[in-house]
Amino acid sequence: MLNIDAKYRNILPPLIGVALVFLLALLAPFITGHDPVHMSISERMAPPSMEHLLGQDNYGRDIFSRLLYGARVSIAVALFSALSAGILGITIGIIGGYFGGIAELITVRLADIILSFPPILLALLIVTILGPGVETLGLVLTILYMPGYARVAYGETLSMRQLEFVEAARALGSPTWRILALTILPNILGPLIVQFSLTVSSAVLIESGLSFLGLGVVPPDPSWGLMIREARAYMVYTPMPLLWPCIALTITVLAVNSLCDALRDFYDPRAVSTNFLANLAKTLIYAPIAKDYSQIDAQKAESALLSTSGLRTEFVTPKGRIRASNDVSFTVAPGETVALVGESGSGKTITGLSVLGLVPEPLGKMTSGQVALRSKSDEIICIEELDDEGLQQVRGDEIAMVFQEPMSSLNPVYPVGEQIAESLRYHRKISRPQALLTAVDLLESVGISDPAKRIKDYPHQMSGGMQQRVMIAMALSCSPSLIIADEPTTALDVTIQAQILELLRNIRNQENRSFGMLFITHNLGVVAEIADRVLVMYCGRIVESGPVSNLFRSPAHPYTKGLLASIPHIDHSSGDRQPLYAIPGTVPALDELPPGCAFAPRCNLAIEACVQELPELEVVGDGHWSRCPRWRELRG
Numbered sequence: 001m002l003n004i005d006a007k008y009r010n011i012l013p014p015l016i017g018v019a020l021v022f023l024l025a026l027l028a029p030f031i032t033g034h035d036p037v038h039m040s041i042s043e044r045m046a047p048p049s050m051e052h053l054l055g056q057d058n059y060g061r062d063i064f065s066r067l068l069y070g071a072r073v074s075i076a077v078a079l080f081s082a083l084s085a086g087i088l089g090i091t092i093g094i095i096g097g098y099f100g101g102i103a104e105l106i107t108v109r110l111a112d113i114i115l116s117f118p119p120i121l122l123a124l125l126i127v128t129i130l131g132p133g134v135e136t137l138g139l140v141l142t143i144l145y146m147p148g149y150a151r152v153a154y155g156e157t158l159s160m161r162q163l164e165f166v167e168a169a170r171a172l173g174s175p176t177w178r179i180l181a182l183t184i185l186p187n188i189l190g191p192l193i194v195q196f197s198l199t200v201s202s203a204v205l206i207e208s209g210l211s212f213l214g215l216g217v218v219p220p221d222p223s224w225g226l227m228i229r230e231a232r233a234y235m236v237y238t239p240m241p242l243l244w245p246c247i248a249l250t251i252t253v254l255a256v257n258s259l260c261d262a263l264r265d266f267y268d269p270r271a272v273s274t275n276f277l278a279n280l281a282k283t284l285i286y287a288p289i290a291k292d293y294s295q296i297d298a299q300k301a302e303s304a305l306l307s308t309s310g311l312r313t314e315f316v317t318p319k320g321r322i323r324a325s326n327d328v329s330f331t332v333a334p335g336e337t338v339a340l341v342g343e344s345g346s347g348k349t350i351t352g353l354s355v356l357g358l359v360p361e362p363l364g365k366m367t368s369g370q371v372a373l374r375s376k377s378d379e380i381i382c383i384e385e386l387d388d389e390g391l392q393q394v395r396g397d398e399i400a401m402v403f404q405e406p407m408s409s410l411n412p413v414y415p416v417g418e419q420i421a422e423s424l425r426y427h428r429k430i431s432r433p434q435a436l437l438t439a440v441d442l443l444e445s446v447g448i449s450d451p452a453k454r455i456k457d458y459p460h461q462m463s464g465g466m467q468q469r470v471m472i473a474m475a476l477s478c479s480p481s482l483i484i485a486d487e488p489t490t491a492l493d494v495t496i497q498a499q500i501l502e503l504l505r506n507i508r509n510q511e512n513r514s515f516g517m518l519f520i521t522h523n524l525g526v527v528a529e530i531a532d533r534v535l536v537m538y539c540g541r542i543v544e545s546g547p548v549s550n551l552f553r554s555p556a557h558p559y560t561k562g563l564l565a566s567i568p569h570i571d572h573s574s575g576d577r578q579p580l581y582a583i584p585g586t587v588p589a590l591d592e593l594p595p596g597c598a599f600a601p602r603c604n605l606a607i608e609a610c611v612q613e614l615p616e617l618e619v620v621g622d623g624h625w626s627r628c629p630r631w632r633e634l635r636g
């Protein structure tokens with residue numbers, strides 16, 4: 001007995017059904033020796049016989065041959081219109097959903113205009129202008145079905161474009177067309193396959209309906225719709241000539257629907273272990289892309305690996321412009337880990353995204369400041385001066401990012417090995433087998449056992465800790481000079497969190513790695529374990545910065561002091577857990593900040609002068625700065 005994998009068992013019956021229908025249509029001339037348009041008036045409405053298996057119609061034509069030849073027309077029209085409408089609609093929908101703005105206006109809204117026309121009236125209009133015929137039918141159905149695909153692709157892309165794994169693909173430096181084709185499209189194929197099945201079935205029926213109305217296939221050419229139309233007048237006397245095309249229609253529609261359902265399940269990697277569509281897409285689309293740094297203007301060299309100066313990133317909101325990060329200046333030295341700390345809304349993540357040129361446009365934009373990166377070849381790259389292509393080359397290769405949620409940052413439809421190999425193939429221009437071999441080494445280096453086997457795993461087959469190790473392996477793949485880790489341990493439980501921190505520490509201390517790290521977190525406990533220096537952010541500004549030991553021992557800003565007091569700790573003399581401190585009040589909205597110190601409403605040291613004028617950063621110790629003029633009272 002054949003031992004067939006369950007996923008193939010599910011797809012085989014409908015595949016055989018559809019193949020049979022197609023084969024019968026294709027081989028019609030060899031199966032029946034009758035000409036489908038040959039009339040024999042003397043034998044009209046003759047019953048089935050050995051010569052005419054299904055009998056003859058009202059013109060004496062062989063019903064079986066008309067049924068087989070009719071299938072050719074019906075299936076060809078249905079497939080052509082479903083495919084052409086699909087290609088057009090999906091392209092329009094993805095472009096509109098991904099880019100938004102003017103692209104959305106001229107793509108998806110065009111589809112909406114077509115959708116707003118009554119479909120039959122639109123079909124009648126086109127047939128009246130172009131005249132009936134198979135070609136017109138194909139065009140009519142393409143126009144009618146295109147908006148359906150566009151709406152599905154648009155909606156799915158909208159919900160997908162801000163997901164972490166799309167951000168991660170951008171952070172790896174993938175060009176936009178690769179993100180659309182290899183990241184977004186494979187993830188929205190499920191509903192599109194369903195749409196395709198509905199379209200093919202519906203097109204077969206509509207072709208029959210329009211031919212039935214005399215607006216489709218022109219007699220005497222056979223089609224199922226025409227057969228129904230002609231047999232209708234005689235159905236009271238002989239119902240079978242009407243039933244045969246109806247039965248053929250039903251079987252075809254059921255077979256196509258079942259095949260598309262099975263394909264959708266087959267394609268979903270959460271249900272199966274592999275998929276051929278994604279592999280096919282990758283084989284067809286992947287190609288090495290030349291690297292060109294000619295767009296990059298060098299600026300005066302500095303010793304820092306990363307240096308930001310007066311960085312300001314603004315967002316347009318219904319209440320006006322807000323500054324999510326404002327006048328942010330800091331450096332990261334080679335091999336140094338700098339922690340960016342603050343509550344939600346403090347601007348730390350936006351600062352990290354600004355460094356990578358990943359601020360979500362069009363509502364957000366880095367409006368002033370400079371971000372300079374020392375490349376691996378010791379050139380200074382001005383990030384804010386790069387165009388899209390320059391940014392793509394820097395992302396993943398010079399700067400890599402590790403996101404907070406590994407499950408949503410990894411693309412669910414590709415094995416993890418392929419995802420690690422993607423960045424290597426793009427930036428290193430190496431072959432897929434070479435990239436996969438390197439992926440195995442990388443997985444091993446981040447502590448994943450049996451890496452040769454695990455590269456074939458999909459993200460959902462791994463635990464959260466393993467997924468984050470894969471994200472770290474991806475970040476390390478091109479040996480970047482800077483890694484931005486955005487809350488990489490927040491989504492993990494405490495034990496795994498400690499393991500990931502240990503892993504990051506070990507990797508950073510390896511002799512052959514000298515990357516700097518910008519570690520974004522809200523957790524000062526984590527900072528103590530991993531960072532060399534800390535930048536504390538509040539309402540978009542740095543309010544204190546300094547070496548970890550100095551800042552923890554002797555904080556010089558009330559906000560930092562409040563954050564430190566909020567860390568749970570145990571009194572070692574009594575063994576009792578100390579009560580948790582909470583900073584009073586909440587972070588103010590960015591559009592309602594006072595002109596002076598934004599922390600004033602929550603600060604027990606605030607005086608009138610604090611709300612009048614914004615305090616400047618001042619030196620409070622060795623490499624230690626604070627934006628609070630009352631830092632002495634705080635320490636005293």
Ligand code: SF4
Nearest residue numbers: 597600603606610628
């Ligand atoms: S400047 Fe004034 S309000 Fe702001 S933290 Fe210092 S003391 Fe508090």
